[in-house]
Amino acid sequence: MTPPAAPRRSVLYMPGANARALEKARTLPTDALILDLEDSVAPDAKAEARERVAEAAAGGGYGHREVTIRVNAPGTPWHADDLRAAAAAGPDAVVVPKVDSARTVREVEAALEAAGAPDRTAIWAMLETPVALFDARAVAEASARLTVLVMGTNDLAKELHAEHVPGRAPLLTGLSLALLAARAAGKVILDGVYNDVHDLTGFEAETLQGRRLGFDGKTLIHPRQLEPCNRIFAPSEAEVERSERIIAAFEEATSQGRGVVTVDGRMIENLHVDEARRVLALAEAVAGR
Structure with missing residues (x-):
């Protein structure tokens, strides 16, 4: 979204x-x-x-x-x-x-x-x-x-x-x-x-x-x-940090051809990456205020 x-x-x-x-x-x-x-x-x-x-x-x-x-x-x-x-x-x-x-x-x-x-x-x-x-x-x-x-x-x-x-x-x-x-x-x-x-x-x-x-x-x-x-209603520092790790882990796995990604012991799918990107976009918009 x-x-x-x-x-x-x-x-x-x-x-x-x-x-x-x-x-x-x-x-x-x-x-x-x-x-x-x-x-x-x-x-x-x-x-x-x-x-x-x-x-x-x-x-x-x-x-x-x-x-x-x-x-x-x-x-x-x-x-x-x-x-x-x-x-x-x-x-x-x-x-x-x-x-x-x-x-x-x-x-x-x-x-x-x-x-x-x-x-x-x-x-x-x-x-x-x-x-x-x-x-x-x-x-x-x-x-x-x-x-x-x-x-x-x-x-x-x-x-x-x-x-x-x-x-x-x-x-x-x-x-x-x-x-x-x-x-x-x-x-x-x-x-x-x-x-x-x-x-x-x-x-x-x-x-x-x-x-x-x-x-x-x-x-x-x-x-x-x-x-x-x-x-x-603003993302916390912990949410931003975890979102960054989710995106980095997913992109690394994709570049290596791996289909399974975990962050903090939890499996990551495309939907989690989409949500992580939404969180970071919101955090950036809030920081711009």
Whole structure:
């Protein structure tokens, strides 16, 4: 599997109505930003926030950070205006909540193109409902412009009438369906948020679980979550060293015509070499930050 061109270990939501937060985002050690027009913005502040976020995204100054805009959901009074403003601003991506079908993706794509969005502006689709998860593969394959799936775990828990518990047992089926869809379609997928910004122990446990499940990164709601998230989703020194040894051993065996390769007592196959190369590519991309 080809790794993403840039790491998306940490993806931080920033409230679009807060000018100070948008400015602070320029200095935070996050891989990507979601400038939010949805949940963090009150209805009577939507128009002002839209103008502020579009100006910030168009103005640049965020360095290596991917800059995305989360619009309001399809069917809301603000959705169409949000898409037009985002298209004119030309961010790296438009994050669309409540995507339940491939049709929704195609409608968003058509609206962005009609509004003149540049080709580089991708779509990130949020999966937040049982309907979305049962149709996740179709959503992921709906458009080449769609590059990232984002888990909306708070809304998913609400829809399931589930409790937020350590280990996320009520959500694991949904998370797994989304992961399968992302990998089948060759898309990046981001884990959902952790709500208690003061509980870094719980946050680290959930972030590690997300990495082990196969997520590429995690969405965040507070800057204090950045350091552990970046650390956990980056390859460790031990992983890099072992990956280098796997590739070296495999290449040496291949040059000598040997069909069996072992590293640390374990047999190495092509799939292990592919994973080792993915780890090294990710480590190189992270080092470039």
